[in-house]
Amino acid sequence: MQLNNAVVLVTGANRGIGAEFVAQLKQRGASKIYAASRDGAIDVDGVEPIKLDITDPAQIQAAAAAAGDVQVLINNAGISTGTSVVSGDVADIRREMDTNFFGPLLMTQAFAPILKANGGGAIVNVVSALSWFTLPTAGAYAASKAAAWSLTDSTRLELADQGTQVVGVHMGLVDTDMTAGTDAPKISPASLAAAGLDAIESGTDEVLGDDWAKLVKSGLTLTPSERYAQLFAALSGS
Template identity: 50%
Template sequence: MKIEGSVAVVTGANRGIGLAFAQALLARGAAKVYAGVRRPEDFTEPGLEPLRLDVTDHDQVAAAARAVPDATIVVNNAGIQAGPALLEGPLDGARRELEVNYLGTWAVSRAFAPVLAAGGGGALVNMLSVASWRSTERFPSYAASKAAQWSLTNALRVALRDQGTLVVGVHVGWVDTDATVRVDEPKTEPAEVAAQTMDAIARDESEVLVDDTARRVRAALSGPLDLLYPAL
């Protein structure tokens, strides 16, 4: 679909990948980009329209859909990593991850689906992860929430096909953000994630495999289990 002239909403747009998405949309010619943030009064990024949006607050989600009735691109980027290790720690963080990463994406997608339909279909983008396909002992609940989000993305692809909505899933390994500052692994810049996603929207492509890790893990899904988990 055409990004130039579009009206976009990006959740979790105050920093990191979300801010990169919002800036990329603006740079590609979007007429207006709404940055979904919890505290719009503190958001002063030039060219972006702050929109109060906590994806776990269904009243705010509904209000956002009413506030942007002409949205043609919606990016579900809001996400957290807060869960425990596999065999220790309270489960409160795991529940929070599901609320934000999975149910938050569901709530926003559900609220904006009729808005996108009214505008001719548009695009719905879900920021996923290689963790959608491969879990670890260190971040099992985050991976579970992302696996659920990927499943939801596939359901949305089927459900929204008839209304002409392009549903895009974006998968990537480590990204250089505040959340990964202590991770000593190769990382992709948020701007690169956003750029490849913009290209996919423009080409009507439903899946973005940003880095080698995403491409390798995606390919391993069709092979024996030890391709995903060599320790087995």
């Protein structure tokens, strides 16, 4: 589908990748952009702010009732707590699952009928290359993103008959507040948002947003020991 004159809802739209989605949707001529954030305080000319915590089912239902004209849903909101799955606080692990998996799941369930009524449309899930590997300090995040990847595939299959395109966006590090303390190569939020929007307009189902995502995806046929040897070698620069 084309984004010119489309009605789009973006979660986590107040900063980083979400803010870039909003800016580029305006450039591509979207007729209406619902910019969702937990405080609903987004002040961007020509954009309709929505107060939406995607872990709150009541707020999700209210958003669906208020935005019944949506044609494209961009599930971008996410968190990272840096929690280990073995020694970490279970409450933090649940927070990541609630935000990174159950949030997009509940949004999809609420908006799938709306997309159907409006011609099919598209869903974009911002996932991560960490859906395909993990690190000791990112166990909870990786588990939640692996679940989000499976959600994306399941959604694509289940909504095929109603003509809804489902795009999974995978990437390594993006230059946002979430990665501010990490000294490593990063891609810009603008380039990732552009790749996600290009996928909608070209009918592409999956975006590998950078070389790291491509490397990780390419190793999925290897054994775990081979795969992690390859990844750790790449991380160390050897």
